[in-house]
Amino acid sequence: MPSPTAPGDHAITGSPVIGSGTRRAAGLLLLTALAPGVALGLLFLSDGLAATSLPGLPDSGSVTRWGLPVVQAVRDASATVAVGVVVLAATCLPTAPGPSAGSGGGSRRVSSTQRLLLKVGAVTAMAWAWSTLAMLIFVYADASGEPVGGEGFWSQAWYFATSFEPGRYLLTGAALAALLATACLMIRRPEGMGFAALVALAGVWPMALGGHATGSLDHNRLVELQLFHLLGVTVWTGGLVGLLVVRRHLGENLGPVVRRYSRLAGWCLLLVALSGISGAALRLPGASALTTSYGAMLAVKVAVLSAVAALGWWQRTRIVRRIESGASSAFARLAFYEVVLLLTGAGAGVALSRTNPPTPETDPSLSNAQALLGTDLPPELGIGEWFTQWKPDLIWLTVALAMTAWYLSAVLRLRARGDGWPLLRTIAWLLGWLLVVWATSGSPGVYGRVLFSMHMVQHMTIATAAPTFLVLGAPITLALRALPRRTDGSLGPREWLQEALRSFLAHLLTLPVVTAGMFVVSLAVFYYSGLFELSLESHTMHVAMVAHFLLTGFLLANCLVGIDPGIHRPMFPLRVVLLMVTFGFHALFSVSLMSSDQVLAPDWFSALQRPWGASLLDDQQFGASLGWALGDYPLAILAGALIVRWVASDRRERRRFDRSEARTGGQVMADYNAYLSRLGKLDGSLEPSRDPAPPPAPESTGERQE
Structure with missing residues (x-):
């Protein structure tokens, strides 16, 4: 007797796809x-x-x-x-x-x-x-x-x-x-x-x-x-x-x-x-x-x-x-x-x-900037250009719009079924993607391949500022609560998200030492190798650069202040150490770049023949100082969020302990006080104490997983 076929596992036999024989x-x-x-x-x-009919070709x-x-x-x-x-x-x-x-x-x-x-x-x-x-x-x-x-x-x-x-x-x-x-x-x-x-x-x-x-x-x-x-x-x-x-x-x-x-x-x-x-x-x-x-x-x-x-x-x-x-x-x-x-x-x-599109009758010769950038050289950077210069980066603009639309629809779905979602998380998520759009399509995106200083603004926004706000939006928690669950065995967005969180790669990348190492090491490797110049020359490497630093910044911020599941988070004192060491290295990198007299990617920036602005070295040193300064406000946000999370965790632990004491009639505290009393009655002799092991302390410094 043949074994029954499981749902979703039908036998591959039967009639052909389109027809039989000649028709198929x-x-x-x-x-x-x-x-x-x-x-x-x-x-x-x-x-x-x-x-071809052109002579000489x-x-x-x-x-x-x-x-x-x-x-x-x-x-x-x-x-x-x-x-x-x-x-x-x-x-x-x-x-x-x-x-x-x-x-x-x-x-x-x-x-x-x-x-x-x-x-x-x-x-x-x-x-x-x-x-x-x-x-x-x-x-x-x-x-x-x-x-x-x-x-x-x-x-x-x-x-x-x-x-x-x-x-x-x-x-x-x-x-x-x-x-x-x-x-x-x-x-x-x-x-x-x-x-x-x-x-x-x-x-x-x-x-x-x-x-x-x-x-x-x-x-x-x-x-x-x-x-x-x-x-x-x-x-x-x-x-x-x-x-x-x-x-x-x-x-x-x-x-x-x-x-x-x-x-x-x-x-x-x-x-x-x-x-x-x-x-x-x-x-x-x-x-x-x-x-x-x-x-x-x-x-x-x-x-x-x-x-x-x-x-x-x-x-x-x-x-x-x-x-x-x-x-x-x-x-x-x-x-x-x-x-x-x-x-x-x-x-x-x-x-x-294979057909050349029609082109307007203009001068076919291109300037160096047009040949390298694929567009005209932007005007000299002034105060107004920080706000008026925009050139859409369609990849990241589309990603930002899609993520924003999904987030808002998920929040509305929760509210439609009677569940709440904090307004501050929604604001943080929108602000994070607004920063990504500004960094890639606004003035940092327009001038990032022309001025090293604006490239550094773009880098700091993508790697530190935007990820911090995105993490505070708790997108994984929202997705697990709002995405529908499939019951027929197929894998939808929720199922693939759970698979990704359970994967070995996710466990490896979210280890605190790996996360901090990626953030720190990739910074030095990117700028002190040929990758920086390659990201200026190649659109593929530019997209990969933005994706990499956005991901590493997100992982680091999630390790420090996130609430989403699937992330390895150390105890709060170790998080403070991790935050100080990581941003301390970032400041050290900026200082070393400020004191350097070697221009990064000199061939690229020289070939643009920029007729305005500071020299290459002065602009690089100014960009390094901007990188140092712009690291302060993400650090302040992360430190503030970390303190809030720490205090909230201690309050939850205190309430949990109070509820436990109420259920047991204060038994844990009584046992702990009795243990301290026995320690006080010791006569100070050198004979090792045979007192039983102490009961657990009434409070814990760890964070309960939400």
């Missing part, structure tokens, strides 16, 4: 060839595949002209499926109960449907890796004008891959895709799916760096918009493909999974629409540009996405209810049509990336 093969062939075919067709119609040959869009389309399609199916498996599909789940252990394991999606993810991630490597070869051939396989071609291609940014982006993308394929094959527990999903989403970043924004004057903002666009498209399209793969194996779970995916797809649609409109507005000089070949391809992509949006609305309003009533064939047809349209849009995106 034809459908898979159509999906495979759709994106490359659309890309080639649009490029052919716009003469994008024609040989070498031609890489027809193999490169036709092969590059094909491998790019394969890369984009395989990456889309790989990212989408892994995210779908990690967030929407139920897991299976593990061996100890029945005995209360709560252990879970990857279900068979999730394993099926992970196999699809492994295959498509490997195709992603190989097609990226092939694309690297064609990109070098196209840039150098040399045919593939010529004399010295392979050594020069390797030099291009390791020494130039476009080559490094492609090589990094191939490495991340290979890592994703390996992870998908090795995953055995649900926790591994979280790691695979993070790797998959990280693999989108190199694709954004090498997309349409390459070579644009407003490069950084276009890269950020391209990142949001690709994240929305990959999760949306790949998730649909994943649903088509596993829909017959989900059984009664199909309705909840589709409903959950539909909500995710709705957010992806919003992300794709906003990023696409914003990117087009930045690239196109005016409405007349819509009549060009670039504008026509953009119109095709907009029409495709509009059709998909209409189908998605139909799915959420009509089809989901029919699925829950037992009819799933309508969903399969609708999802297949959506995938076809989305892959058509992916092909149009490839054609767009």
Whole structure:
């Protein structure tokens, strides 16, 4: 007799995904060839595949002209499926109960449907890796004008891959895709799916760096918009493909999974629409540009996405209810049509990336500042510029808006069910993200790559001031109270937060000595190595720098004054020592930088040819003094919060002891007084006392976990 199948662990047998025999093969062939075919067709119609006619420029040959869009389309399609199916498996599909789940252990394991999606993810991630490597070869051939396989071609291609940014982006993308394929094959527990999903989403970043924004004057903002666009498209399209793969194996779970995916797809649609409109507005000089070949391809992509949006609305309003009533064939047809349209849009995106957008008739020469910063040099910094100079950093602005909206909605959810939440915590959270936005999009963000002093303002705000307020907002406590709990075995935001808090990495990073060490050591390593200059040159390193110092500052502040669970916190006297030592080292670093006559990142700051302001050394010494001074007010906030927490902890401990004494009739205090009385009656002889061990002291200096 076969063993029963656990919920969420349906057997992988039965009818095929789209059809049987010839229909299934034809459908898979159509999906495979759709994106490359659309890309080639649009490029052919716009003469994008024609040989170069400019005199003096070498031609890489027809193999490169036709092969590059094909491998790019394969890369984009395989990456889309790989990212989408892994995210779908990690967030929407139920897991299976593990061996100890029945005995209360709560252990879970990857279900068979999730394993099926992970196999699809492994295959498509490997195709992603190989097609990226092939694309690297064609990109070098196209840039150098040399045919593939010529004399010295392979050594020069390797030099291009390791020494130039476009080559490094492609090589990094191939490495991340290979890592994703390996992870998908090795995953055995649900926790591994979280790691695979993070790797998959990280693999989108190199694709954004090498997309349409390459070579644009407003490069950084276009890269950020391209990142949001690709994240929305990959999760949306790949998730649909994943649903088509596993829909017959989900059984009664199909309705909840589709409903959950539909909500995710709705957010992806919003992300794709906003990023696409914003990117087009930045690239196109005016409405007349819509009549060009670039504008026509953009119109095709907009029409495709509009059709998909209409189908998605139909799915959420009509089809989901029919699925829950037992009819799933309508969903399969609708999802297949959506995938076809989305892959058509992916092909149009490839054609767009191979077509130069129209540019206004201006002087094409760039100044040093424009070439390095991707924008004009800002005006001389004065009092007014501290408040009037703004340039949105779309990544951190989006994160701040999302975190603020989530926090406020969570507080409203608590109040709707009758639970309170302190107003001061909400104010602290809003103030923390306001500081992050000002540091990245306000004057510190505008001048941070031009003046070392403003970079130091940005650094201190991100590493010390903003994290302190964010910690005082107690976001983890709010999330655990407000996020809904899933009961079908799938892992939602609350479940993934709990997994993260229980992980070995979280336990390691929240150890007080590790937290303080990260904060102190990373400060010296960052500025006294090449990482500082690299963060000025590379947008990727700049984003990583902000994320690192925001995280280390958050961990340190949470260790000192936080109330969120999952954090190792020492006794209050040790916290005072930790605070003094950490900020003392920070002050020592600032003093050493003030007394130094060696300019950090001199090549970068000199190349900007800034015509105003102090000299490089004077500005650096002024920035070091600002770093010293700006460390005082976060220190004062942390010290004040630490004192308040200490006093509150002692009061709670006192009340706990009073309640215990009231229940026992003062027995603990009586025993302690009797022990002191016996000690007083000793005659002072040298004979060791045989008095029993003393009872516990009536008060404790430790903090009770909230």
